[in-house]
Amino acid sequence: MNPAIFLQQFGPLILIFAIFYFLIIRPQQKREKDRKNMLASLKEGDDIITIGGIYGRILNIKEDVITLEVGDKLKIKVTRSAIGNVLKKAEKSE
Structure with missing residues (x-):
């Protein structure tokens, strides 16, 4: 097959x-x-928003389960994949 014809057909x-x-x-x-x-x-202390629109702060991370503080005393658990965005990274503690 001629290369020019090949390029003309499949190019x-x-x-x-x-x-x-x-x-x-x-x-x-x-x-x-x-x-x-x-x-x-x-990491713990990060302010995040979930893919469902819930704003919270990470309290605890255990493998794929993340505990969030939502509001004053409300705590919820979500999977890691439910985190939509990090709003503010936690301050580095030295």
Whole structure:
């Protein structure tokens, strides 16, 4: 098969796949990596918001279960994957 004919037939398909990769797949992989790093770096004292919209402060972390203080005396337990965003990192205690 002639290389020019091959490029003429499959070139547009290859180009579309390359554009699809750089516009959709690669940014999604970066977001997943950033989220994984954020969840791994959680520590007690961090102010967070859950994916359900609950604001709280991390009191305790035991593997995949995180205890949050919500309000004055209310404590709830959520899974690590339920954390949507870290609002404020805890101050470093030395």
